[in-house]
Amino acid sequence: MAKDPKNFTGEDMQRLLKRESTRRREIRDFKGMLIGLGALACIVVLVWILSSWVADLLR
Structure with a gap:
């Protein structure tokens, strides 16, 4: 899988997107x-x- 040049952390973008969606x-x-x-x-x-x-x- 090619790295995203904007993702400087080196983390998996799909996992990050899923975590953000869950949050x-x-x-x-x-x-x-x-x-x-x-x-x-x-x-x-x-x-x-x-x-x-x-x-x-009623009183």
């Missing part, structure tokens, strides 16, 4: 998990506010 996928998955947890927290707070509002109305 980007992990970051994307982590961001998705954080967004999901944030949405869940918003729903929980909204339900709590609405339930307390309904409880006040």
Whole structure:
């Protein structure tokens, strides 16, 4: 395999590209998990506010 002249480290470019792809996928998955947890927290707070509002109305 011919060396890439821009790759001064001498590492295998395919392995580097695969590692970068894996890293980007992990970051994307982590961001998705954080967004999901944030949405869940918003729903929980909204339900709590609405339930307390309904409880006040029924008193």
